Amino acid sequence: xxxxxxxxxxxxxxxxxxxxxxxxxxxxxxxxxxxxxxxxxxxxxxxxxxxxxxxxxxxxxxxxxxxxxxxxxxxxxxxxxxxxxxxxxxxxxxxxxxxxxxxxxxxxxxxxxxxxxxxxxxxxxxxxxxxxxxxxxxxxxxxxxxxxxxxxxxxxxxxxxxxxxxxxxxxxxxxxxxxxxxxxxxxxxxxxxxxxxxxxxxxxxxxxxxxxxxxxxxxxxxxxxxxxxxxxxxxxxxxxxxxxxxxxxxxxxxxxxxxxxxxxxxxxxxxxxxxxxxxxxxxxxxxxxxxxxxxxxxxxxxxx
Amino acid sequence: xxxxxxxxxxxxxxxxxxxxxxxxxxxxxxxxxxxxxxxxxxxxxxxxxxxxxxxxxxxxxxxxxxxxxxxxxxxxxxxxxxxxxxxxxxxxxxxxxxxxxxxxxxxxxxxxxxxxxxxxxxxxxxxxxxxxxxxxxxxxxxxxxxxxxxxxxxxxxxxxxxxxxxxxxxxxxxxxxxxxxxxxxxxxxxxxxxxxxxxxxxxxxxxxxxxxxxxxxxxxxxxxxxxxxxxxxxxxxxxxxxxxxxxxxxxxxxxxxxxxxxxxxxxxxxxxxxxxxxxxxxxxxxxxxxxxxxxxxxxxxxxx
Numbered sequence: 068x069x070x071x072x073x074x075x076x077x078x079x080x081x082x083x084x085x086x087x088x089x090x091x092x093x094x095x096x097x098x099x100x101x102x103x104x105x106x107x108x109x110x111x112x113x114x115x116x117x118x119x120x121x122x123x124x125x126x127x128x129x130x131x132x133x134x135x136x137x138x139x140x141x142x143x144x145x146x147x148x149x150x151x152x153x154x155x156x157x158x159x160x161x162x163x164x165x166x167x168x169x170x171x172x173x174x175x176x177x178x179x180x181x182x183x184x185x186x187x188x189x190x191x192x193x194x195x196x197x198x199x200x201x202x203x204x205x206x207x208x209x210x211x212x213x214x215x216x217x218x219x220x221x222x223x224x225x226x227x228x229x230x231x232x233x234x235x236x237x238x239x240x241x242x243x244x245x246x247x248x249x250x251x252x253x254x255x256x257x258x259x260x261x262x263x264x265x266x267x268x269x270x271x272x273x274x275x276x277x278x279x280x281x282x283x284x285x286x287x288x289x290x291x292x293x294x295x296x297x298x299x300x301x302x303x304x305x306x307x308x309x310x311x312x313x314x315x316x317x318x319x320x321x322x323x324x325x326x327x328x329x330x331x332x333x334x335x336x337x338x339x340x341x342x343x344x345x346x347x348x349x350x351x352x353x354x355x356x357x358x359x360x361x362x363x364x365x366x367x368x369x370x371x
Numbered sequence: 372x373x374x375x376x377x378x379x380x381x382x383x384x385x386x387x388x389x390x391x392x393x394x395x396x397x398x399x400x401x402x403x404x405x406x407x408x409x410x411x412x413x414x415x416x417x418x419x420x421x422x423x424x425x426x427x428x429x430x431x432x433x434x435x436x437x438x439x440x441x442x443x444x445x446x447x448x449x450x451x452x453x454x455x456x457x458x459x460x461x462x463x464x465x466x467x468x469x470x471x472x473x474x475x476x477x478x479x480x481x482x483x484x485x486x487x488x489x490x491x492x493x494x495x496x497x498x499x500x501x502x503x504x505x506x507x508x509x510x511x512x513x514x515x516x517x518x519x520x521x522x523x524x525x526x527x528x529x530x531x532x533x534x535x536x537x538x539x540x541x542x543x544x545x546x547x548x549x550x551x552x553x554x555x556x557x558x559x560x561x562x563x564x565x566x567x568x569x570x571x572x573x574x575x576x577x578x579x580x581x582x583x584x585x586x587x588x589x590x591x592x593x594x595x596x597x598x599x600x601x602x603x604x605x606x607x608x609x610x611x612x613x614x615x616x617x618x619x620x621x622x623x624x625x626x627x628x629x630x631x632x633x634x635x636x637x638x639x640x641x642x643x644x645x646x647x648x649x650x651x652x653x654x655x656x657x658x659x660x661x662x663x664x665x666x667x668x669x670x671x672x673x674x675x
Contacts, residue, residue: 118422147523152467155516156460163456204519208512212459215508219451 070094071281072128072170074115074161075136076103079237080176080229080277083270084134087278093132098124115157125164133165133173134281138206142240151205158209162216172223174281177288179230179266181207184328188296191228191288191337199326210288217286225280230292230333234270234353235360243267246303247358248367250310257320261300264330266292269348269356279344285337292333293346305351309358374398375585376432376474378419378465379440380407383541384480384533384581387574388438391582402428403441419461429468437469437477438585442510446544455509462513466520466528476527478585481592483534483570485511488632492600495532495592495641503630514592521590529584534596534637538574538657539664547571550607551662552671554614561624565604568634570596573652573660583648589641596637597650609655613662 071088075081076097085105088095095108098121102110111124115137135158139150162173180203183195198204210226217224233243249256268276268291276291300318307313338344348356361367375392379385380401389409392399399412402425406414417428419441439462443454466477484507487499502508514530521528537547553560572580572595580595604622611617642648652660665671 149467149470149520149524152463152516152520156463159456159460163453166453198519201516201519201523204515208515211508211512211515212456212505215502215505216453216456219505220453 068094069132070096070128070130071132071134072096072098072125072130072165073134073136074098075138075176076105076108077101078136078140079232079270080274081136082236084136084274084277087275088134088281091278091282096128096130098128099137115161116153118157118160121157121160122164125161126168129168130165131169131171132281133162133170134277135161135173135175138176142238146200146202148201151201155205155209159212162213162222166220166222170222172281174225174227174277175210175213177210177226177228178203178206179228179290179292179331179333181210181228184326184331186329188330188332188334189290190334191290214287223284223286225283225286226288227277227280227291228288228333229273230266230268230290230331232270232273233267234357235364237270237357242299243302243306243354243357244361246306246316247310247361248365250307250312250315251358251361251367253312253315255317256315257317258303259299259321259323260319261303262298263323263327264296264298264332266294266296266332267302267350268293268346269353272346272348275347276338276342276344279342283342285341289337289342290333290335291338292335294333294335294339296330296332297350302350302354305354306358309355372398373436374400374432374434375436375438376400376402376429376434376469377438377440378402379442379480380409380412381405382440382444383536383574384578385440386540388440388578388581391579392438392585395582395586397436400432400434402432419465420457422461422464425461425464426468429465430472433472434469435473435475436585437466437474438581439465439477439479442480446542450504450506452505455505459509459513463516466517466526470524470526474526476585478529478531478581479514479517481514481530481532482507482510483532483594483596483635483637485514485532488630488635490633492634492636492638493594494638495594518591527588527590529587529590530592531581531584531595532592532637533577534570534572534594534635536574536577537571537661539661539668541574541661546603547606547610547658547661548665550610550620551614551665552669554611554616554619555662555665555671557616557619559621560619561621562607563603563625563627564623565607566602567627567631568600568602568636570598570600570636571606571654572597572650573657576650576652579651580642580646580648583646587646589645593641593646594637594639595642596639598637598639598643600634600636601654606654606658609658610662613659
């Protein structure tokens with residue numbers, strides 16, 4: 068019996084990962100403050116930042132697999148928050164307790180922000196990690212400790228480096244959700260020149276990729292991205308095709324930070340050849356689905 | 372008033388750092404399980420691995436400066452122990468609480484084991500960090516998070532990378548202490564060929580260096596070493612000159628691990644030019660002092 072303990076199961080990614088995990092035959096246990104909406108999971112209530120609560124939850128779950136997605140992720144706040152330090156500690160506690168209760172394989176959410184920004188696409192092994200932000204530095208450091216720990220534990224450990232996600236149900240305060248809401252309501256959307264390229268992946272492709280990665284024996288860092296960066300200009304234009312109100316987009320109205328790199332793009336050879344995962348959505352279809360969700364289920368006037 | 376909170380004050384390094392800190396005019400507070408032997412310090416009892424106990428101690432101390440030397444250091448065990456993970460978490464908790472209670476400057480003990488072993492001496496900024504061990508990976512990861520945290524805190528943060536220490540009062544289970552005890556008692560001392568070179572520094576030079584570093588405004592990693600690696604063969608021969616019984620040293624009786632690099636040597640330009648610190652001991656004098664200590668105060672027949 069393969070039992071996975073999932074953290075972050077109420078988040079953007081986590082809420083959508085339970086179905087593909089069930090489809091792969093995992094029995095699902097969840098640790099967190101609030102139960103997920105999904106049926107057929109065993110819920111262990113715990114504030115993950117409270118060491119004793121977390122240990123109790125992990126010990127009750129006695130899982131063979133771990134999928135650790137939880138982290139502080141408040142849009143605009145998470146890059147420089149001291150809470151990143153607490154999440155490093157909580158994650159070390161989580162993985163160590165998981166191993167000590169018999170856990171065998173873990174997959175942990177990393178980030179493209181671990182890489183040193185530069186002009187090239189990012190390769191898991193060749194590209195240098197030298198993060199610009201406290202968030203990136205915290206994930207990078209956590210990975211370094213856990214990879215060394217996995218060697219001696221022993222633990223089969225993979226690290227899924229997430230690039231840019233979008234899709235139905237995304238929080239406000241992020242580019243795609245804010246742009247859709249502005250354009251659907253006819254409000255001005257001031258933005259940068261939009262020539263910088265970013266690797267966007269539909270959240271359901273990302274969750275399927277994480278389920279496939281957990282279900283594999285691939286270890287080490289694996290980029291979770293589409294493999295094709297688009298300019299933000301082309302992405303916003305695709306949104307405008309679905310929403311109308313293209314004139315609301317004010318390109319060039321906001322300066323682009325000097326620290327913003329020209330391109331952030333995943334090489335996905337490991338994901339496609341080793342994990343054998345292929346994304347299903349192209350950007351046009353995925354954005355159309357996100358716009359449809361905001362039309363029918365989203366609160367467009369919600370605060371940004 | 373400058374008040375320093377010291378951790379690890381009962382350790383090999385920490386027990387000797389209090390005098391040079393007092394000489395520089397610091398009021399000294401100590402956090403730990405047992406009080407230090409030194410007079411004129413304020414002791415805050417706390418198990419540093421217990422988050423709440425540590426926070427209380429730091430909050431009571433309300434120090435302007437922090438010197439964090441405590442870590443799991445059991446000879447032979449510390450390289451691969453899972454306790455390294457707990458010390459990462461405890462150190463994050465320590466530094467964050469220190470900043471939140473008004474702390475301004477911190478110096479933390481790092482290690483030469485953060486560097487990627489190679490044929491050259493190690494430079495703080497140019498040399499690559501890619502540790503071979505869980506201990507090295509944990510210190511390396513901690514530094515990466517804390518340097519990013521220091522930028523936003525803000526905190527003036529220096530990181531003292533310790534090379535090889537020796538001196539009076541060293542624990543058994545380490546090369547210099549075990550060699551001195553074997554040779555003084557006429558017991559066989561089987562060892563490797565001894566041609567590998569290591570940078571040894573007298574513990575009192577290291578403590579003076581840490582006190583000078585804390586008392587400076589130098590930030591980032593700083594090598595704490597002598598700047599001159601000696602072969603282990605020459606080091607053991609110097610010990611034998613003091614103890615007699617040179618015939619007890621059995622060079623070549625133990626294989627050298629393939630992972631052991633030919634040289635581990637600090638470049639000390641930052642220490643000498645920026646911190647303006649100069650070591651006082653040469654190896655011959657320092658080893659003579661260590662041998663004298665074992666003759667008069669050490670328990671030579673103590674377990675290794």
